[in-house]
Amino acid sequence: MSSENWWKSAVVYQIYPRSFADSNGDGVGDLRGILAKLDYLQHLGVDVLWLSPVYKSPQDDNGYDISDYEDIDSVFGTLADIDQLISAVHARGMRLVMDLVVNHSSDEHPWFLESRASRDNPKRDWYWWRPARDGFEPGAPGAEPTNWRAYFSGSAWEFDSTTGEYFLHQFTRRQPDLNWENPDVRRAVYDMMNRWIERGVDGFRMDVINLLSKTEPFTDGHMYFAMANGPRMHEFLQEMNREVLAGKGLITVGEMPGVTVEQAEHYTDPARRELNMVFTFEHMHLDAVPGEPKWSPRPLPLVELKTNLAKWQTGIVNGWNSLYWNNHDQPRS
Known part of the structure; x- marks a missing residue:
């Protein structure tokens, strides 16, 4: 061997x-x-x-x-x-x-802190951000981009009031998914x-x-x-x-x-x-x-x-x- x-x-x-x-x-x-x-x-x-x-x-x-x-x-x-x-x-x-x-x-990593700061931040697409579902007010019940459930319960999308969009998290809401497409x-x-x-x-x-x-x-x-x-x-x-x-x-x-x-x-x-x-x-x-x-x-x-x-x-x-x-x-x- x-x-x-x-x-x-x-x-x-x-x-x-x-x-x-x-x-x-x-x-x-x-x-x-x-x-x-x-x-x-x-x-x-x-x-x-x-x-x-x-x-x-x-x-x-x-x-x-x-x-x-x-x-x-x-x-x-x-x-x-x-x-x-x-x-x-x-x-x-x-x-x-x-x-x-x-x-x-x-969600306390410096990458994410930058990403959530504004929609035009250079690190915005280091994570998965999506707008509310069509026809829904951002942050309202049912406005999540999809109906996905996180593995640790609740929606897989967390609303962020700073920019009015949702970020993806497959696990807890404090574990945003990195965007490997970037x-x-x-x-x-x-x-x-x-x-x-x-x-x-x-x-x-x-x-x-x-x-x-x-x-x-x-x-x-x-x-x-x-x-x-x-x-x-x-x-x-x-x-x-x-x-x-x-x-x-x-x-x-x-x-x-x-x-x-x-x-x-x-x-x-x-x-x-x-x-x-x-x-x-x-x-x-x-x-x-x-x-x-x-x-x-x-x-x-x-x-x-x-x-x-x-x-x-x-x-x-x-x-x-x-x-x-x-x-x-x-x-x-």
Whole structure:
């Protein structure tokens, strides 16, 4: 196995910093707490640490609402702490992967603050803005541009009184979606990724990455079909690969809600130069009562689990799947 493919046999351990290890007694886990546990993690046989978001954030969605991609939230520590952690991880022969959340930012990110300032602001189209539905007063009930529902409840459109338009948010109203159609957005993201690589990061776990390319025009219906696996999705990932990832021996994992086996193979086929592997969710739903939320458990049906894993392992013949039992999106046992 080539050094480029080291990740195929790696054991990855997710660290959810807030609840992992608290070094200063404030009740919240932090980077120095992780640093103190590295020998333990090495003893377990861990090859890669996946670090859930520690970027500066208002914490509306536990750090998945980022207000500064290149700074550390004070609740977790400092940039000096992350630099020390990266160095200490490498000294033990391990690697560190950062969460990458670039489908959306926080509404406190400077990009969005500029975008919402006026309709003619240079960063206006860094996000998705739309006028009210025809025949409706902006801000009135039912005036949202489409009937889409956000994944975290409520409308996927938030009215902004400053400019009288709505911005798109697939998750909370404080997580406006970035407009990847704008090349300036993509350039800013790639530059940020490259600077983290220069700091020593060994790869990225990419949050809801298959939602970057939207299908226009936006019309009523189920939001997923307009948001997921859009017409430029492969183009964006191939561009990211060229501009950031290629030839650096990194690990890239795409979290892809709802992706099919066929789509996953396209995203991970090495010949296409996109991602190393994907996170899929089908097997994660098997221990929940069908039709009920994930907090309604049932005994895990082992035959169904074996059938599902076999389908994915044989279906992605030219790509790569990730094998995992749990992550931060699942209820804790």
